Each structure stands twice: as structure tokens, then as C-alpha cells.
Amino acid sequence: MHDLDLARDLTDLAATMPDDPARPAAVQRRARRLRQQRFATRGVAAGSGFALAVAGVAIAGRSTGSPHPVADGPTLPDCSAVPRDAPKSPDTTDSNGFGPRAKFRGTITAVPDAHTIVVHDFGGHDFTFTLTDATEVIDAAATDKGAAPSLPVGESVVVQALGAPTGPWTVEAVIVHPDAAPKVAKPDDSPTTMRKGDGHVVGAPTT
Amino acid sequence: MNLSEAVPVTVSATRTAAYVADVDTFVREHGAALARTAFLLTGDHQLAEDLVQTALAKVAVRWDRVAAKGHPGAYVRQTMVRTAIGWRRRRWRGEMPSGDVPETRAADDLVAVDRRDRLRRALLTLPPRQRAAVVLRFYEDRTEADVADLMGCSVGTVKSQTARALAHLRTELTGGI
Numbered sequence: 181m182h183d184l185d186l187a188r189d190l191t192d193l194a195a196t197m198p199d200d201p202a203r204p205a206a207v208q209r210r211a212r213r214l215r216q217q218r219f220a221t222r223g224v225a226a227g228s229g230f231a232l233a234v235a236g237v238a239i240a241g242r243s244t245g246s247p248h249p250v251a252d253g254p255t256l257p258d259c260s261a262v263p264r265d266a267p268k269s270p271d272t273t274d275s276n277g278f279g280p281r282a283k284f285r286g287t288i289t290a291v292p293d294a295h296t297i298v299v300h301d302f303g304g305h306d307f308t309f310t311l312t313d314a315t316e317v318i319d320a321a322a323t324d325k326g327a328a329p330s331l332p333v334g335e336s337v338v339v340q341a342l343g344a345p346t347g348p349w350t351v352e353a354v355i356v357h358p359d360a361a362p363k364v365a366k367p368d369d370s371p372t373t374m375r376k377g378d379g380h381v382v383g384a385p386t387t
Numbered sequence: 388m389n390l391s392e393a394v395p396v397t398v399s400a401t402r403t404a405a406y407v408a409d410v411d412t413f414v415r416e417h418g419a420a421l422a423r424t425a426f427l428l429t430g431d432h433q434l435a436e437d438l439v440q441t442a443l444a445k446v447a448v449r450w451d452r453v454a455a456k457g458h459p460g461a462y463v464r465q466t467m468v469r470t471a472i473g474w475r476r477r478r479w480r481g482e483m484p485s486g487d488v489p490e491t492r493a494a495d496d497l498v499a500v501d502r503r504d505r506l507r508r509a510l511l512t513l514p515p516r517q518r519a520a521v522v523l524r525f526y527e528d529r530t531e532a533d534v535a536d537l538m539g540c541s542v543g544t545v546k547s548q549t550a551r552a553l554a555h556l557r558t559e560l561t562g563g564i
Contacts, residue, residue: 190526199419203439203443204410207447211410211447214448
């Protein structure tokens with residue numbers, strides 16, 4: 181087949197294509213529809229992006245505002261900021277209007293002074309607690325309820341603290357030998373006969 | 388409504404009217420030629436009309452930028468060729484225009500009709516890229532570089548596609564006799 185024949189035959193074949201007088205209007209209609217589709221697609225994309233951003237901000241806010249102290253151990257406020265002789269606020273004995281009550285279970289790793297203990301919890305974090313006059317120290321395994329419990333290094337304890345909306349945590353109670361008591365008693369309804377302020381640290385302070 | 392509010396609307400309306408007029412003029416001037424090429428690319432009158440309208444609508448959407456660069460005809464032709472190649476890949480036939488289907492010429496003799504029909508059928512047996520290469524090279528009489536630019540491939544690819552297409556057409560057209 182010669183190239184010239186092919187060109188002539190193609191021209192002959194193409195000439196059978198009729199012209200459409202309505203083509204300009206049809207093109208305008210299609211262009212308008214195409215433009216609307218693109219506009220709608222952009223709107224959907226922008227809306228989806230905005231929704232994702234709002235959801236991301238909400239999730240981030242929820243995770244940073246988590247009140248669980250054990251999971252966020254290193255970010256907890258330093259309990260040593262509570263002074264021993266601080267005036268007893270009526271709010272510290274009343275959980276209403278306060279933050280969460282948390283329990284720190286671990287081992288005493290240091291006793292820097294007579295009113296401070298450092299507890300290494302099971303989560304691997306070290307927490308420093310300052311005991312105040314309001315702190316109760318309970319020995320769950322003691323047979324003599326009248327004896328004052330001691331807090332030596334290496335002792336297993338459970339520290340119950342109350343988080344204030346603002347400011348440091350308040351140590352409500354320190355329970356020694358918690359394994360001896362399957363249920364940790366709350367300080368308010370504790371059956372112990374100890375009075376508030378009876379707890380104190382025994383042993384040489386470590387640095 | 389004060390003047391500061393009325394001016395943007397007036398400008399927008401004027402601009403839209405000018406754009407519509409430009410596109411309409413272009414379609415009237417080049418639409419028929421584009422449709423003939425589209426018919427060779429698709430082998431079907433309705434598909435060809437659909438193809439040329441699709442390509443023109445794509446270009447009309449961004450007419451400002453295309454017209455600013457000059458030679459909107461080349462851009463439309465490139466869009467049409469690449470759309471035709473892509474149609475086969477997607478196995479999509481798009482919209483089928485309805486309404487009155489124009490009749491073809493009735494004064495042809497049977498030999499010419501038969502020859503055209505055989506050529507049309509032979510073209511349809513070609514892959515889209517080979518068909519586009521043959522149409523652009525031999526119907527539109529474009530250079531290999533032009534064809535490569537329109538198809539979005541290299542000159543070597545155009546040469547090989549054209550050679551294969553011609554060999555296939557020879558077999559199809561001479562083998563049937």
C-alpha cells in the first residue's frame with residue numbers, strides 16, 4: 181500500500197464525518213459542567229481537610245489532658261512543693277471540687293529527709309512525696325495498731341494522693357505492706373485507730 | 388447598590404461574555420477539522436463527536452491560560468489525541484450524544500463505500516497509539532517530531548508505532564482482496 185493512497189483514503193474516510201451545528205453550545209454546556217465538578221471536588225477536599233484537622237485537634241487535646249498520673253509520671257507536679265507546715269486547707273480533706281485521686285504503687289528508693297520519700301513505681305518512674313501533718317501512714321500488716329509504722333528504704337508502699345485543680349498533689353495516705361491488705365482502705369473510712377499526723381519517717385535520710 | 392459593588396459584577400460579566408464568544412468562535416472555525424480527525428481516531432461518528440466535544444470542553448475550562456500562550460488549536464489537538472489514547476486504556480466510552488444523528492452522504496458509489504468501510508475497520512484493529520500515529524502522520528501530514536509532541540512520546544516511538552501500523556494495515560487491506 182502506497183503512502184499516498186493511504187493519505188487519500190484517510191481523507192476520503194474523514195470527509196464522511198458530518199459537522200454538528202450544535203457543537204459550540206454543547207461544548208459550553210460540557211465546560212460549565214466540568215467547572216462545576218471541579219468546584220465541587222475542591223469543596224469536598226477542603227471540607228474533608230477541615231474535618232480531619234478538627235478531629236486531630238480534638239484527639240490531641242484529649243491525650244494531653246489525660247488525668248491519669250501513672251501513665252504521665254514524669255510530668256506530674258512535684259509533691260515536695262507541699263510544705264510540711266502549710267496551713268491545712270479545708271479543701272485538702274474534701275474531695276469535692278478536686279482533681280482525681282491517684283494511687284502510686286512502688287518501692288521506697290530513698291528517704292532524703294524525715295518528711296520526704298522517693299517512690300519508684302511499677303511504671304519505672306520516680307516520684308518524690310512530702311508527708312504533711314495531714315498524711316496518714318497505715319501499716320496494713322501490723323498486728324499492733326497502736327504502733328507507728330516506719331518507712332524504710334526498700335519497703336513496698338502505696339501512696340494515695342489527691343490532685344488539686346491548680347498546684348501540687350496532696351499526699352493523703354501512705355500504706356505500708358499493701359500486699360497484706362487485698363483492699364486498700366480509704367483514709368476517710370479507714371478502720372485504723374491512728375490519728376492524723378501520727379505518721380513519720382523512720383531511718384537515716386539518704387541523698 | 389453603590390458603585391463599588393456594581394463594578395466587579397460588570398467586569399466579571401464582560402469577561403465571561405468575551406470568554407464564551409472566544410470559545411464559540413474557535414469551535415466554529417476548527418470544530419469540523421477536529422471532528423474529522425476524531426472520526427479517524429475513533430472509527431465512529433458519535434464517538435468522534437463525543438471526543439471532540441470532550442477535548443474542547445477541557446480546553447474551554449482553562450481557556451484564559453491556553454489563549455494567552457497562543458496556538459490554542461495545537462493544545463486542543465494534543466488534548467484530543469491523548470484523550471483518545473486514554474479512552475481505550477480506561478475502556479470508557481463517555482457520553483453518547485442522543486438526538487438526531489446526521490446522515491452520511493448518499494451519493495457515493497458502492498466501491499468507494501466498500502473501500503472506506505474496509506479502511507475504517509482496518510483502522511479499528513490498530514491499537515490506539517498506532518492509530519493515532521498513522522492518522523497524524525498521513526492524514527494531517529505532520530512530522531514525526533510533531534506527532535511525538537502531540538502523543539507525548541519520543542520520535543523513536545512514533546517511528547516504530549507507525550511502521551507497525553503500516554505493516555498491519557497492509558496485511559488487513561491487501562489480505563482481504
